[in-house]
Amino acid sequence: MRSEIAVSDRISLDDLNALDKAGFVIALHDIFEHSPWVADAAYRERPFATVAALHTALMGVVRARGEAEQAAFVSIHPDLAGRAARAGAIAPASVSEQAGLGLDQLSEEEYTRYEALNTAYRERFGFPFVICVRRQTRDAVLDAFERRLTNDRATELANAIDEIDHITRLRLAERIDGPGLPDIAGRLTTHVLDTHKGGPAAGVRVELFEVGASGRARLTEAITNQDGRTDAPLLADVPLRIGTYELVFHIGAYFAESGAALPHKPFLGEVPVRFGIAEPEGHYHVPLVVTPWSYSTYRGS
Amino acid sequence: MRSEIAVSDRISLDDLNALDKAGFVIALHDIFEHSPWVADAAYRERPFATVAALHTALMGVVRARGEAEQAAFVSIHPDLAGRAARAGAIAPASVSEQAGLGLDQLSEEEYTRYEALNTAYRERFGFPFVICVRRQTRDAVLDAFERRLTNDRATELANAIDEIDHITRLRLAERIDGPGLPDIAGRLTTHVLDTHKGGPAAGVRVELFEVGASGRARLTEAITNQDGRTDAPLLADVPLRIGTYELVFHIGAYFAESGAALPHKPFLGEVPVRFGIAEPEGHYHVPLVVTPWSYSTYRGS
Amino acid sequence: MRSEIAVSDRISLDDLNALDKAGFVIALHDIFEHSPWVADAAYRERPFATVAALHTALMGVVRARGEAEQAAFVSIHPDLAGRAARAGAIAPASVSEQAGLGLDQLSEEEYTRYEALNTAYRERFGFPFVICVRRQTRDAVLDAFERRLTNDRATELANAIDEIDHITRLRLAERIDGPGLPDIAGRLTTHVLDTHKGGPAAGVRVELFEVGASGRARLTEAITNQDGRTDAPLLADVPLRIGTYELVFHIGAYFAESGAALPHKPFLGEVPVRFGIAEPEGHYHVPLVVTPWSYSTYRGS
Amino acid sequence: MRSEIAVSDRISLDDLNALDKAGFVIALHDIFEHSPWVADAAYRERPFATVAALHTALMGVVRARGEAEQAAFVSIHPDLAGRAARAGAIAPASVSEQAGLGLDQLSEEEYTRYEALNTAYRERFGFPFVICVRRQTRDAVLDAFERRLTNDRATELANAIDEIDHITRLRLAERIDGPGLPDIAGRLTTHVLDTHKGGPAAGVRVELFEVGASGRARLTEAITNQDGRTDAPLLADVPLRIGTYELVFHIGAYFAESGAALPHKPFLGEVPVRFGIAEPEGHYHVPLVVTPWSYSTYRGS
Structure with missing residues (x-):
């Protein structure tokens, strides 16, 4: 039956x-x-x-x-x-x-x-x-x-x-x-753009942490590809958990590799970008536009 | 004698x-x-x-x-x-x-x-x-x-x-x-500019930390004034110690006060800006240009 | 009498x-x-x-x-x-x-x-x-x-x-x-920051135009000094006229001088920044934060 | 035969x-x-x-x-x-x-x-x-x-x-x-991101001009879609001509529609972004990240 x-x-x-x-x-x-x-x-x-x-x-x-x-x-x-x-x-x-x-x-x-x-x-x-x-x-x-x-x-x-x-x-x-599954998954992506040389920043290590009241826990890490993106979203397929997160971009190592003229103690080493996620089914694109002396970030799309 | x-x-x-x-x-x-x-x-x-x-x-x-x-x-x-x-x-x-x-x-x-x-x-x-x-x-x-x-x-x-x-x-x-004292002092200053409303951000709490291999220690804190600056430099009068520092701008509280329409979990809460100081007698101006959804920073002058 | x-x-x-x-x-x-x-x-x-x-x-x-x-x-x-x-x-x-x-x-x-x-x-x-x-x-x-x-x-x-x-x-x-003259004068200033090298951009030619419906008229020009600023405000002492203005920053010539590796046709040559002035007695600070491949500007203070 | x-x-x-x-x-x-x-x-x-x-x-x-x-x-x-x-x-x-x-x-x-x-x-x-x-x-x-x-x-x-x-x-x-056509086409694209509201800017009119020594000629125009992009690249399918171009983003009209509190003469009305193209087969992505009081642009990817 x-x-x-x-x-x-x-x-x-x-x-x-x-x-x-x-x-x-x-x-x-x-x-x-x-x-x-x-x-x-x-x-x-x-x-x-x-x-x-x-x-x-x-x-x-x-x-x-x-x-x-x-x-x-x-x-x-x-x-x-x-x-x-x-x-x-x-x-x-x-x-x-x-x-x-x-x-x-x-x-x-x-x-x-x-x-x-x-x-x-x-x-x-x-x-x-x-x-x-x-x-x-x-x-x-x-x-x-x-x-x-x-x-x-x-x-x-x-x-x-x-x-x-x-x-x-x-x-x-x-x-x-079946067809027409309801929308349950959010997505977190990033992109690193090097405006010192004028192109995508490849080979940048990016770590993602969840930041809690009692500390932070590393969720994942990735390396940017030739397009300055990670091969896969940092978070995907499931709802994003409402909370505070931190991306850490290893920019000092990237520019040291690139041969840019930098001081022993570079101005930018590990660049943390801390942000809140409020929409579990949303797409959070959090790029970094960076030189050895500056950066900007925003909620992109 | x-x-x-x-x-x-x-x-x-x-x-x-x-x-x-x-x-x-x-x-x-x-x-x-x-x-x-x-x-x-x-x-x-x-x-x-x-x-x-x-x-x-x-x-x-x-x-x-x-x-x-x-x-x-x-x-x-x-x-x-x-x-x-x-x-x-x-x-x-x-x-x-x-x-x-x-x-x-x-x-x-x-x-x-x-x-x-x-x-x-x-x-x-x-x-x-x-x-x-x-x-x-x-x-x-x-x-x-x-x-x-x-x-x-x-x-x-x-x-x-x-x-x-x-x-x-x-x-x-x-x-x-005597006159002509040699140049021994560096200076660290900041400035918060709110490009959501188009003016200086007053009342932003800013903390300064020294970031070491084994943790971070808070050095000072200040509140921005009507010009978006702190009344005094964050560091001054002595050489800046070569090292890694972190400014934390309490942006979430600032925009919540301003009445901007924000989600319960705002995109930007505490904005950390981590940077290296390599020139003890230099002037490091590290401003934040910020909206509820974006920010940029740079070594300014 | x-x-x-x-x-x-x-x-x-x-x-x-x-x-x-x-x-x-x-x-x-x-x-x-x-x-x-x-x-x-x-x-x-x-x-x-x-x-x-x-x-x-x-x-x-x-x-x-x-x-x-x-x-x-x-x-x-x-x-x-x-x-x-x-x-x-x-x-x-x-x-x-x-x-x-x-x-x-x-x-x-x-x-x-x-x-x-x-x-x-x-x-x-x-x-x-x-x-x-x-x-x-x-x-x-x-x-x-x-x-x-x-x-x-x-x-x-x-x-x-x-x-x-x-x-x-x-x-x-x-x-x-007499003392206590009423506030009648506005001020327009600028500042060019080179985040490619990490410091003020000196020697940048800056032109200021008034932009009208029938064309634009050059009001003044200046060269940035060692601090990346002009020695005097671009406009001062009188009310700023409500209207549309354009700053043109000669960035291509600046970076060509600096020896940065650039294509024959650089990405940025003359950078126009067009903006409106609505407050004749206000202070408009319109800086340019620039690399050969990017720039940002804002109403500063 | x-x-x-x-x-x-x-x-x-x-x-x-x-x-x-x-x-x-x-x-x-x-x-x-x-x-x-x-x-x-x-x-x-x-x-x-x-x-x-x-x-x-x-x-x-x-x-x-x-x-x-x-x-x-x-x-x-x-x-x-x-x-x-x-x-x-x-x-x-x-x-x-x-x-x-x-x-x-x-x-x-x-x-x-x-x-x-x-x-x-x-x-x-x-x-x-x-x-x-x-x-x-x-x-x-x-x-x-x-x-x-x-x-x-x-x-x-x-x-x-x-x-x-x-x-x-x-x-x-x-x-x-036949298969394996040589690479002959460049591409010019844009993207408008509104960091005042924190999302793509839809409905922004974007004009593209070629800027010559004797004047500028309008090549095309487009309106940004829900993703802040234009439905098709601004230039594509053929080599990009080496030269100087100007994108004009009609930002004043966009923010006026959005209901943001702005002065009669807004700070940003038509935002021109002038740039050189040096690589005819390249991809030039020239985005605008904008609020009523600030913007940034860069050669993206």
């Missing part, structure tokens, strides 16, 4: 469209945690031409509900970094999502802080704080938590639904094969 | 010019350590119109000597961070100069490294490594030490004399009151 | 403060054309500590009047580039001011255009178009004329009074010697 | 490779004017895998000859803008190439100047001045003429052969269909 599909397998959109209602609901059962009514109600809109259309239909079901039902729906979600996560009592997808950010390995002090925030949030709004952690760095989660605590309830209910929109869009994109 | 002058007092150029030879030599006895012949030979060129002319005459005596005498002269200088410094057996001026860089408080490991370098240097050249530490950061001293070890002997003898030129110029500038 | 002062002589503020009322009114008779009541009413506020305070007092008299009196006061002013100017029937100061812009030497076509504008303006507002021509280029006068024709009457009455404020401030600054 | 091919038709590389020697020489007869021996000698190297390889083989024949034969070969070429061109006595390809630059329609004064240059050049070197006019603006031809007159004969013979290389490469690219 078609409904005997294994629940975590990838499935094609065509196959999904061909399922009976029970199969359809089971196939999507871990997209919206503990809320089979969402898939159940969206079923009548099949067949779906694109995965994005499927997602829009599912979220349409949620958004059509009244405030009380939406609040109940949000309330099903686990606390962030809460006891449920530590105890293994949350949906598998939630576990791996929270683990991706290390929220399953917080220090006792951090858990205490999250618990205080979770408690304050629940007391104020009556439902848990929901955020799509795969679009956030750890610092960004805390920033959002504290900022959103000051909102009113209607804003926060809308924010929670928006975050569930992000969460489920990502889950669907991983579960369903 | 005029020659009974206290040796570490400041003295006016006029008074110095009026001294007899014995007094003149005593008055300058701690400028060139253990080498009274320098002042003795320069005495006949008095009166000196400027302190700079006095210094030129003194160094002229040194530079006129042959290679063997110069090497003997250099050899009198103490090892850098050596046992003499730890045992208190070097000239008082040398003590305070080396102490200014913390070279009297190295870890055992660092002393061992310096000892190895001192030994290698002495074995190769036959005289000690001399450097004007007041023009250097600690990292720059080590860089210079390792770099200069690869030179030939004639180059290093010339380098040692040049460093003694720097050392004695600084000592003279502190000892002699 | 003190009131027998020649009407166009300069007079010190002290002397003016010492005049009797009749003398005071005569001394200022050509500041406010055909309106002795202004000086008459301001007389009781003497002595004036500064020339600026005198001007504020005089304009205070005007601004205190009701709308009808102000309109009558404005109505006394001659048409711009009108028959009165051609026939010599306007106040001497107005003649020279309009002549400074060449408004006494318009082509027949231009007179016709001005006449049409003057007629339209008078018909719409009941008083003539008043503008301080010494703060305007010819194109700016026409732009303002056409733009202001679309305003309502209250706005235009206020604009006319503001322009009379500018006109009389300039006249006073030329007539009265 | 295969050699009866019409001489100005396009021909495929395969067909050309299949021709007998007589047909091959005829097919290429107007590539190297009046010099059938070039194709004759290159025939034995067939088949040619690419059009570029064919060109290399043909030029290889020329470059292998001695100095006297090369000079004789160069001497066959017509004078630039000379009587032959006016009288119609030159190869058809030369006529259209010279006509493309308007060299067939010079004023009497200009002809006189060219005649004087031609005479001086022939007297000095014994062969005519050869230049690939399709890679030049008119001003660039004159610049090259005057500059090359100061070279020695060996340099000029090499220059003439290099120019014939350019001329024949272009002719071949138009005559032969």
